[in-house]
Amino acid sequence: xxxxxxxxxxxxxxxxxxxxxxxxxxxxxxxxxxxxxxxxxxxxxxxxxxxxxxxxxxxxxxxxxxxxxxxxxxxxxxxxxxxxxxxxxxxxxxxxxxxxxxxxxxxxxxxxxxxxxxxxxxxxxxxxxxxxxxxxxxxxxxxxxxxxxxxxxxxxxxxxxxxxxxxxxxxxxxxxxxxxxxxxxxxxxxxxxxxxxxxxxxxxxxxxxxxxxxxxxxxxxxxxxxxxxxxxxxxxxxxxxxxxx
Amino acid sequence: xxxxxxxxxxxxxxxxxxxxxxxxxxxxxxxxxxxxxxxxxxxxxxxxxxxxxxxxxxxxxxxxxxxxxxxxxxxxxxxxxxxxx
Numbered sequence: 001x002x003x004x005x006x007x008x009x010x011x012x013x014x015x016x017x018x019x020x021x022x023x024x025x026x027x028x029x030x031x032x033x034x035x036x037x038x039x040x041x042x043x044x045x046x047x048x049x050x051x052x053x054x055x056x057x058x059x060x061x062x063x064x065x066x067x068x069x070x071x072x073x074x075x076x077x078x079x080x081x082x083x084x085x086x087x088x089x090x091x092x093x094x095x096x097x098x099x100x101x102x103x104x105x106x107x108x109x110x111x112x113x114x115x116x117x118x119x120x121x122x123x124x125x126x127x128x129x130x131x132x133x134x135x136x137x138x139x140x141x142x143x144x145x146x147x148x149x150x151x152x153x154x155x156x157x158x159x160x161x162x163x164x165x166x167x168x169x170x171x172x173x174x175x176x177x178x179x180x181x182x183x184x185x186x187x188x189x190x191x192x193x194x195x196x197x198x199x200x201x202x203x204x205x206x207x208x209x210x211x212x213x214x215x216x217x218x219x220x221x222x223x224x225x226x227x228x229x230x231x232x233x234x235x236x237x238x239x240x241x242x243x244x245x
Numbered sequence: 246x247x248x249x250x251x252x253x254x255x256x257x258x259x260x261x262x263x264x265x266x267x268x269x270x271x272x273x274x275x276x277x278x279x280x281x282x283x284x285x286x287x288x289x290x291x292x293x294x295x296x297x298x299x300x301x302x303x304x305x306x307x308x309x310x311x312x313x314x315x316x317x318x319x320x321x322x323x324x325x326x327x328x329x330x
Contacts, residue, residue, distance in 0.1 A: 006249060025275070032268035035278035039260035042282055042311060046256060049303035050249045146298065160294075168295035171247060 010048025017041035066139070066208065073136065074201035077102070082134060086205045087244065088218040088225045090151040092116045097141040098151075098219050100211075101125060102204055103133040110224055110244045139208050140215025143170065152222035155180045161216050162187065172209065173236065184228065187213045187239040196230045196237065206230060210239045217241050249300070252293055259285040276318040283311040 017040030025034035055062075084106035091098040092115075101111060101123070111117070111125040123135045143165045149157060159178040166173045166189065174191040189209055196207045205211050206227035218225045221243060228242040263281045272278070290304045 006253075009253075031273045031275055031278070032264055035267070035275060035282075036260075036264050038275065038279060039264060039282050042286065042307070043253065043257055043260065045307050045310070046286070046304065047253055049307050050253070050300055053297065053300040053303040054249075055299075163295045167248060169297045174247065 004051045004054065006047050006051030006054065008051075010044045010046070010051055013040045013044030013047060015044075017044060070201050070208075073205075074199065077134070077204055078200055080134065082204060083200075084133075084204070085226050086136075086138075087111060088138070088140075088211075088214040088227075089115070089117070090219045090222045090224075091141075097137055098144065098215055099135055099141060100138050100205065100215070101133040101135050103131070105130045112224075136205075138205065138211045138215050140165075140212035143212055144215065144219060149216065149219050151219055153220050155185070155220060157220045158185065158187075158217055161220065162213060165212060165216070166209065176213075183243045183245065185213075185217050185225075185241040185243065187217075187241065188233070188235065189213075189237045189239065190235045192236045196232065206239070207237075209237060210241075213239050214241050217243075248293070248296055252289065252296070252304075256286065256289055259289065276322070279311075280315055280318065283308075283315045286311055 017037045021034050021037035021041070024030050024037055082102050082104070084103050086100040086102045087110060088100045089098060089111060099117060101117065103125075108128065108130050109126045115125065117123050117125060117135050121134060121136075122132065124132050146169060147161055147164060149161050155178075158180070159176060162176040162178065166176055172193050173189045176190070177188045179186040179188075187210075192209055194208050196202060196210075206214060207230060210227045210230050214225050214227050224244045226242045226244060228240040230240070231238045260282055263285060264278065267278055267281065287308050290301070290308050293301075293304075296304070
């Protein structure tokens, strides 16, 4: 028997429905019962197909890889003594993934949206000596590969894209709602599976959920953004994103 | 995979309600039941906009098969009506 629960349910429903349908229709002469068996076949097929559509990598393997990446980057941040919050930038006009820069000085100048950062880990983004930072690819940047959100698509796209990524693809939350203000965006994530932890990495980049939300917001607005804060609420997590204009 | 669970649960609920309502109204054509199930499946697949592209493709395959069945029913009905004339 298949290990996949959806596939197992699908096989049981399809075989059960196929066996019972002729029995109900020809022997018992009951159309509603035969129809019920027919619905079991359809439901079984849907379940089996959804079982086949499950990701090949198990959640445990994904969690292990995420944890490894976080710990490596946290060690690097700690070693370099970087404490400033990351600035999320949209993808450059020339193409490529959106990235985030962790500046040496948080109160320094903000890189402009159209600025092309060199493809290096440590990059200079301004004329001053302290305008230097760590350029990294965030989980949100990679998740945008399967969505195709064009830079500057507009704030209306943020909620739909975040729901698509966090609920549909990654299954990390039940739902996402977005409220847009003048210079801030509030993202409410209901029943998130990843919680905020007060560790160095999260203080710099935000939790993985906030990081994804900031990347999507930056890409949709075509503006640099920063995670201003994260709060646990009754429903889940409230993420505040600051838009840097 | 909470989204898969909710899809399967809602579909099962839609099928159960459809069967009960049609049975109460004394509908005795299996083709009517099948048509209603196909509609329920297609509507629910359309409403689940956040489902992953891979799962959407999988659901579309089942939806396409059900729609093909629906077309066969329509053709048979047309042949039946034309045969009466």
